[in-house]
Amino acid sequence: MPRGRASAPAAGTILNALATGVGSAFAIDADTTATVELDVSTGGDTAERAATGSDAGVGDGVTGAITGEVAGVPDADTRLVERCVELVAAAADVSLDAAHVRTESEIPMAAGLKSSSAAAxxxxxxxxxxxxVRVTDDPTDEGATADAISRVDACLLGVQAARDAGVTVTGAFDDASASMLGGLTVTDNEQDTVLHRDTPVWEVAVWTPPEQAFSADADVERCRAVAPMADLAADLALGGQYGRAMTVNGLAFCAALEFPTDPLVTAMSDVTGVSLSGTGPSVVAVGDETGVETVADRWAARAGETWLTTTKTDGGRQG
Ligand SMILES: Nc1ncnc2c1ncn2[C@@H]1O[C@H](COP(=O)(O)OP(=O)(O)OP(=O)(O)O)[C@@H](O)[C@H]1O
Ligand SMILES: O=C(O)C1=C[C@@H](O)[C@@H](O)[C@H](O)C1
Known part of the structure; x- marks a missing residue:
């Protein structure tokens, strides 16, 4: 039974795309690992098997059950990762009799740290x-050939799966591209295009409160109301002023989504940038070691987890 393994990093937010469709994120050093086992069909007519399979999946050429499991979270919603397996099988033109995917993650789920993008x-x-099929950095490798697929095309399959599973508002190509490519990306999530890439190197402090906030439940109308601030943050990010973009974004989206601004206000004079990450509840600060450690010490008095990490300039990897 073919078995595969791969990892992809979490990310923090520079600009939340829920206001305008333009978003920006950067990869951080915390991973999700997936192990996939496939039962590949060896013969017979796919259409006939698909019509008769009692557990047929929604993907073409999938005739049996695709099952998912998240280590340590028995009641996790596994539709996203199951849909990823289906879409890859369809892109590679492979028929599956069954498949199982298991994820193990260092990233808290629904905490604003792009757990869904990393898992996908x-x-x-x-x-x-x-x-x-190996993933390549060559953008001219279009679609899945017998032995290669470009990183961006692989990423877009995960974005499609997130849309199909209903775990995203815009598709979150900003989060997904930062996780898949590494470094920082600015994207247009309506066109699924990368507008800008860079590899800033920062120390990172993260405060993750004890609650969850699912992106699909975010108040999109309130986010759209802060579009003028999102436009300003996009201009700053596209001009390379990532820290300022992040802090403008943080103040705007804490206000829109009714998270406290105090963790940002008490951090901003010590760091390059600080923001609510994604749709919350985590807050992320970037800067030099002294600055982020000062902020982390201050955040440690709050309920939840405060931890230190770094930016990551490489993204998803197989094996
Ligand atoms: N390790 C994982 N394995 C399988 N599915 C996961 C995993 N992590 C997240 N998911 C899927 O993603 C959903 C959470 O998506 P959501 O966008 O709300 O969280 P997030 O990506 O952590 O947050 P944000 O988009 O604000 O950064 C879960 O309900 C689950 O379906
Ligand atoms: O679901 C979505 O479309 C998004 C969720 C958050 O992570 C945002 O930060 C991101 O820009 C878009």
């Missing part, structure tokens, strides 16, 4: 790994 990217890459 890791699963897409692990499924291609099981099929012997």
């Amino acid at each position: 990217n890791a699963t897409v890459l692990a499924t291609f790994d099981a099929l012997g």
Whole structure:
């Protein structure tokens, strides 16, 4: 039974795309790993098997059950990662009799740290790994050939799966591209295009409060109301002023989504940038070691987890 494995990093937010469709994120050093086992069909007529399979999946050429499992979270919603396996099988033109995907994650779920993008990217890459298809950095490798797929095309399969599973508002290509490519990206999530890439190197402090906030439940109308501030943050990010973009975004989206601004106000004089990450509740600060450690000490008095990490300039990897 072909088996594949891959990992992809979490990310923090520079600009939330829920206001205008333009978003920006950067990869951080905390991973989700996916292990995929495939039962590949060896013969017979796919359409006939698909019509008769009692557990048929929604993907073409999938005749049996695709099951998912999240280590340590028995009641997790696994539709996103199951859909990733289906879409990769369809892109690689492979028929599956069954498949199982298991994720293990250092990233808290629904905390604003792009757990969904990391899980989707890791699963897409692990499924291609099981099929012997390697991911390449060559953007001219369009679509999945017998042995290669470009990173961006692999990422777009995960974005499609997130849309199909209903875990995203815009598709979150900003989060997904930062996780898959590494470094920082600015994207247009309506066109699924990368507008800008860079690899800033920062120390990172993260405060993750004890609650969850699912992106699909975010108040989109309130986010759209802060579009003028999102436009300003986009201009700053596209001009390379990432820290200022992040702090403008943080103040605007804490206000829109009714998270406290105090963790940002008490951090901003010590760091390059600080923001609510994603749709919250986590807050992320970037800067030099002294600055982020000062902020982390201050945040440690709050309920939840405060932790230190770094930016990551490489993204998802197979094996
Ligand atoms: N490790 C994982 N394995 C499988 N599915 C996951 C995993 N992590 C997240 N998911 C899926 O993503 C959903 C959470 O998506 P959501 O966008 O709300 O969280 P997030 O990506 O952490 O937040 P944000 O988009 O604000 O950064 C979960 O309900 C689950 O379906
Ligand atoms: O679901 C979505 O479309 C998004 C969720 C958040 O992570 C945002 O930060 C991101 O820009 C878009």
